[in-house]
Amino acid sequence: MGTETKIREFITQNLMVFEKDVTFTDQDNIFEMGFVNSLFAMKLLNYLESEFKVEIEEHDMDIQNFSSVVNITALIDKYLK
Amino acid sequence: MFITKNYSTITDDKDSFDWKKFFENETDFSSDNIDILKIFNELRDHLSEKNSQFGLVFNSFMKSLLRGTEFESNIKILEIGSGTGFLTRWLLSNYNGEGCLVDSCNESFKAFKAIQDMSHKIEFIQSDVFDLDIKETFDIVCSFGLIEHFEDKTRIMDAHKKNMDANGWGIIIVPLDSPLSRCFFEVHPELNLGYRELLTESEFRNILIDNNLDIHKIVSSKGYVYDFIAALVKKN
Numbered sequence: 001m002g003t004e005t006k007i008r009e010f011i012t013q014n015l016m017v018f019e020k021d022v023t024f025t026d027q028d029n030i031f032e033m034g035f036v037n038s039l040f041a042m043k044l045l046n047y048l049e050s051e052f053k054v055e056i057e058e059h060d061m062d063i064q065n066f067s068s069v070v071n072i073t074a075l076i077d078k079y080l081k
Numbered sequence: 082m083f084i085t086k087n088y089s090t091i092t093d094d095k096d097s098f099d100w101k102k103f104f105e106n107e108t109d110f111s112s113d114n115i116d117i118l119k120i121f122n123e124l125r126d127h128l129s130e131k132n133s134q135f136g137l138v139f140n141s142f143m144k145s146l147l148r149g150t151e152f153e154s155n156i157k158i159l160e161i162g163s164g165t166g167f168l169t170r171w172l173l174s175n176y177n178g179e180g181c182l183v184d185s186c187n188e189s190f191k192a193f194k195a196i197q198d199m200s201h202k203i204e205f206i207q208s209d210v211f212d213l214d215i216k217e218t219f220d221i222v223c224s225f226g227l228i229e230h231f232e233d234k235t236r237i238m239d240a241h242k243k244n245m246d247a248n249g250w251g252i253i254i255v256p257l258d259s260p261l262s263r264c265f266f267e268v269h270p271e272l273n274l275g276y277r278e279l280l281t282e283s284e285f286r287n288i289l290i291d292n293n294l295d296i297h298k299i300v301s302s303k304g305y306v307y308d309f310i311a312a313l314v315k316k317n
Contacts, residue, residue: 038167045140058141061140061141
């Protein structure tokens, strides 16, 4: 499974909304759409660091880097290079 | 990305900044047309709490605090004045164990119940921290944004130590007295509904030392709309 697919799957499984059929594109800002909260941000970071064996540095802790599947994938790819 | 206004047309030397020209050029900010409410609201907007950013900042902050510290497996955590227990949830996401939250606030209890997160074993005791009547001791006793609300530091620190295991740890987090924090609380009067101190690192250290706690580490946050500071302590 590729990085983007794994990230998308994690987000889908951890959405904090209660509607069953929530859809979002890989470009959608999941924070602005109100799907997730601070607990999610914390879980997402833990997931990324353990799944991809990276330690995300403080200067990258900008919400923009975590706002969409595309942006998160780009961030992880940067660490995996 | 936020880009600040460029006033290089006025001067490139801050010591010779022409304030008269600045006010003349700024039609929105001319001396007879200052919209205080607009400025206030823009400042509030810049310094509004963003849950997702908090999650990221808090994660780095806690990792920095606990780097190099080993905990027993299956740790028992007590969080007093817990609200919905964000600190406990962070700890349980990173270390196996179980949590006990204590808060007298009915709204916190309702919010705790509303969080659909069954991945952690957490109990909520609705009680005043000073009336807490449990005998068991905990590997970690913690609080986030609690002690600054009490003038009597001995009483609130005793509430932390009471159920802390002899070899246990304390994690205490408070807002840091910094220009940013002062500004944040200045423009958010709706958050100032009771007694709150902003503590410098030095004042924070003295409170811990005066209450017989050994300080193992102190870290400050970076990147949130106000600054906070945490101490990792043990009973001495």
